[in-house]
């Protein structure tokens with residue numbers, strides 16, 4: 450069965466007890482037990498809730514994993530997944546990881562004596578060199594934010610398997626439609642479902658999918674005890690959003706490809722970062738592990754034309770943090786996602802005052818281009 454069909458027919462598309470085509474929102478905290486000696490499947494919604502279960506089952510099927518888990522945000526999913534490690538463990542995390550993941554590991558997990566090395570994961574050699582006797586895991590993101598750098602997922606898996614390490618990937622930018630890391634050997638896939646999976650800028654949520662039963666037990670223990678679970682209403686919104694994931698992404702990706710090409714030819718644009726462009730350094734690796742370039746790109750405006758001016762002039766796009774919605778969303782990494790990063794460090798990575806990130810939406814591309822043209826001034 451192909452992916453588009455699996456989005457609609459995956460074994461979780463219907464309420465088993467009533468046949469309802471939309472999984473009901475089981476807005477309940479607890480479940481009556483007729484026989485206390487034989488507890489039912491559902492007892493208390495922190496442990497399990499039927500709406501959340503349908504979502505967790507769906508994402509597991511879509512990613513090709515053993516089990517899925519839904520959390521109250523992408524960060525709750527990431528922090529919960531990282532909570533399977535212990536004091537004294539060493540983790541290797543890619544240096545251009547999502548800002549929230551960077552901060553959580555830096556300021557939070559380090560306080561619990563988890564040792565962390567941030568590394569440029571696009572260089573497999575540096576990853577392998579940073580493996581220590583207590584290393585337990587490698588955490589990557591590909592493509593990364595905001596410069597769309599590509600990490601060779603198979604290469605990371607190879608290093609991890611050689612050293613007996615668990616691999617985690619934040620798959621938010623790609624979704625299981627475009628990239629299924631478990632099929633490439635990754636152990637744990639994480640999503641900010643706030644983005645393309647929800648797809649409508651109306652819910653904050655996170656998902657985790659694991660490859661094995663053993664990992665499922667460890668994540669489930671964190672989900673139940675730490676308790677950052679997703680509510681029934683928000684679970685329902687994700688189930689609803691998922692049904693149109695393929696059509697949304699197909700269209701958004703097509704728009705992104707046209708916009709990226711147009712920007713690359715524009716005299717006021719210095720550089721465009723998008724794996725769909727021929728001159729993107731990681732293009733070959735990306736298309737060896739993913740089915741498309743996605744709908745997020747970044748571009749740098751030429752000197753004297755600051756990103757801030759562009760942001761103020763643009764009309765048909767929201768200026769906001771976040772991405773993956775039906776509307777085009779532009780963000781300004783220097784003042785938004787990477788404001789907390791020291792300037793020197795930021796510029797070393799290529800995140801300048803003139804860099805703008807675009808999450809391309811479902812607008813007609815002619816209108817977007819016309820708007821970007823006037824905003825470039």
Ligand SMILES: *Cc1c(COP(=O)(O)O)cnc(C)c1O
Nearest residue numbers: 522523524547619621641643654
């Ligand atoms: C937004 C985002 C997160 C965090 O998710 P929240 O739902 O905002 O908590 C993590 N990783 C990536 C790549 C993101 O874009």
